[in-house]
Amino acid sequence: MTLDATDTNPASPAAPGARTLPLAAGHWEIDAFHSAVNFSIRHLGISKVRGRFAEVGAELVVGESAETSSVTATIALASIDTGNKDRDAHVRASDLLDVEKRPTMTFRSTRIEGTGEEWSMAGELTIGEVTRPVTLAVEFGGVEGFPGQDRKHAGFEASGEIRRSEFGLDFAPGLLGEVVKIQLDMQFLEPVAREG
Numbered sequence: 001m002t003l004d005a006t007d008t009n010p011a012s013p014a015a016p017g018a019r020t021l022p023l024a025a026g027h028w029e030i031d032a033f034h035s036a037v038n039f040s041i042r043h044l045g046i047s048k049v050r051g052r053f054a055e056v057g058a059e060l061v062v063g064e065s066a067e068t069s070s071v072t073a074t075i076a077l078a079s080i081d082t083g084n085k086d087r088d089a090h091v092r093a094s095d096l097l098d099v100e101k102r103p104t105m106t107f108r109s110t111r112i113e114g115t116g117e118e119w120s121m122a123g124e125l126t127i128g129e130v131t132r133p134v135t136l137a138v139e140f141g142g143v144e145g146f147p148g149q150d151r152k153h154a155g156f157e158a159s160g161e162i163r164r165s166e167f168g169l170d171f172a173p174g175l176l177g178e179v180v181k182i183q184l185d186m187q188f189l190e191p192v193a194r195e196g
Helices: 085-092
Strands: 026-030 036-043 047-053 056-062 070-076 104-115 118-127 130-144 153-163 176-189
Touching: 056 176, 104 130
Parallel strands: none
Antiparallel strands: 026 056, 026 176, 036 047, 036 176, 056 070, 070 104, 104 118, 118 130, 130 153, 153 176
């Protein structure tokens, strides 16, 4: 797979030296049915608890180059799901995540760079009133059609980690680990073709 966008992007060529993305220019919206935001955190230092956030909204804006492209995503913290309803209710409470005070976390990219299938995306993650820099390793899976749909799907995997105390989430330090690992599996739908 190359980064030559001439086969998939009819837009005008990017400036010399700019890295182009192998996607049609425009606003790619998330396919929520085929996307997932997962996480893991160590419990008692001896094993990991895994979970996911069920409600996520995201948009990928593809410009003429990676430098003019961006990603934004918003996740509802109340949608946390660790597979145990009682535990999830406790995590949402005021002494832990406090989803009344922190209803969402939001990511906004500030830099996208890479070649081929391997990319890096730097950005800012905001949880409540705290914003910190985060960098995600991104793997581009490709673009494919879906039976019965006119719009193509683009697939990505991304991974990274945060230190929860940096976002004011320093509860239960003896029970839960400091580092939260994040794994994202995302699909985006190509821009709707304009008529005329």
